[in-house]
Amino acid sequence: KEIMFTGIQPSGSFTLGNYCGTMCNWYNLQKKYKCFFCISDLHAFNTIQKASKKYKFFDKIFDLVALYLSCGVNPKKSIIFVQFQVHTHSQLYWILSNFTYFGELFRMTQFKKKKELLNNKEIDLALFCYPVLMAADILLYKTNFVSIGLDQKQHLELVQNIAYRFNRIYKDIFVIPKILIKSIGSKIMALQEPKKKMSKSDVNIKNTIFLLDNIDLIRLKLQKSLTDSDKSAKIIYDTRKKPGISNLLSIFSSITKKTIFNLENEFKYTKYSIFKKNLSDVVCDTISNIQKSYFYFRKNKDYLIDIINLGKKYALNDSLKNLFKIYKKLGF
Numbered sequence: 001k002e003i004m005f006t007g008i009q010p011s012g013s014f015t016l017g018n019y020c021g022t023m024c025n026w027y028n029l030q031k032k033y034k035c036f037f038c039i040s041d042l043h044a045f046n047t048i049q050k051a052s053k054k055y056k057f058f059d060k061i062f063d064l065v066a067l068y069l070s071c072g073v074n075p076k077k078s079i080i081f082v083q084f085q086v087h088t089h090s091q092l093y094w095i096l097s098n099f100t101y102f103g104e105l106f107r108m109t110q111f112k113k114k115k116e117l118l119n120n121k122e123i124d125l126a127l128f129c130y131p132v133l134m135a136a137d138i139l140l141y142k143t144n145f146v147s148i149g150l151d152q153k154q155h156l157e158l159v160q161n162i163a164y165r166f167n168r169i170y171k172d173i174f175v176i177p178k179i180l181i182k183s184i185g186s187k188i189m190a191l192q193e194p195k196k197k198m199s200k201s202d203v204n205i206k207n208t209i210f211l212l213d214n215i216d217l218i219r220l221k222l223q224k225s226l227t228d229s230d231k232s233a234k235i236i237y238d239t240r241k242k243p244g245i246s247n248l249l250s251i252f253s254s255i256t257k258k259t260i261f262n263l264e265n266e267f268k269y270t271k272y273s274i275f276k277k278n279l280s281d282v283v284c285d286t287i288s289n290i291q292k293s294y295f296y297f298r299k300n301k302d303y304l305i306d307i308i309n310l311g312k313k314y315a316l317n318d319s320l321k322n323l324f325k326i327y328k329k330l331g332f
């Protein structure tokens with residue numbers, strides 16, 4: 001079976017963007033691929049832990065394992081593991097940093113944005129090298145496919161370049177990973193400002209739906225979402241002229257797996273308010289099912305510990321084999 005790898009930072013707040021961008025596909029991806037679902041806590045350390053000393057890593061890791069399970073990851077089929085428990089990631093990271101150029105990392109738009117947020121002060125090395133750790137995550141497992149949202153595309157292209165570069169010198173050691181980005185839902189936008197991405201760190205909480213939000217609040221946020229004031233007032237997918245409605249259609253399509261074409265036909269002559277009511281029903285139904293199983297799994301800590309211990313075993317086993325091959329090629 002070919003290999004699929006993906007990861008999320010255990011930030012404690014997971015959004016409908018995370019779900020529509022990648023998680024809603026996970027159940028089906030498992031039918032086709034051997035899947036690795038990483039809890040990317042080393043990545044989170046840079047962005048989250050440092051900002052808040054009260055941050056309890058282990059709690060957040062269990063939160064995310066429980067969420068993975070409630071989004072349909074089957075721990076009997078797939079590997080769920082915690083990044084910091086598998087030391088090979090940090091080891092390959094160092095090797096790969098020898099094959100990554102300063103200029104390439106400097107061009108990463110996420111880095112540029114975060115740099116601006118910090119007013120260009122105290123920008124640490126880890127923030128800068130963040131995509132190289134992603135490269136290590138992915139290349140360690142001979143990954144064929146990586147499922148991500150659009151905001152990670154640039155990082156993934158860099159990963160591909162690092163792998164190409166390495167292969168040119170050391171002859172086909174890495175598999176070049178292919179990027180899996182959904183045609184619809186790969187960039188869910190902020191509900192009040194549909195020209196910018198829905199983000200967990202948005203100051204306006206009306207912009208973001210959190211997967212663990214109260215269900216009534218989710219309904220309210222959707223019903224109050226900004227729609228477009230063009231003349232037609234029709235439910236049509238057109239991201240330029242109708243960014244608000246297009247965003248809601250993308251959410252609808254991701255949740256129900258209905259095509260945009262079918263949704264447009266279904267709702268073409270429907271009022272915005274009725275469309276939003278239908279959308280809220282399907283979103284709330286899906287999220288409330290996720291929450292039910294989330295709280296069930298989250299209580300069962302021993303079970304979650306068993307899962308990550310098993311995941312650690314498999315991930316270490318597979319990645320160590322590959323890491324030794326790489327070390328050998330390099331002459332160590």
Ligand code: TYM
Pocket residue numbers: 005006007008009010017018019020021022038040043133134137138146147148149150151152185186187188189197198199
């Ligand atoms: P993270 O934790 O920021 O986001 C997790 C996933 O959610 C996607 N996403 C979105 N998709 C659609 N619309 C949105 N508004 C939206 N917001 C977030 C992201 O694209 C991502 O797929 N560095 C990564 C984690 C990571 C990783 C990896 C991913 C570490 N190693 C290896 C893939 C492979 C991150 O911070 O994702």
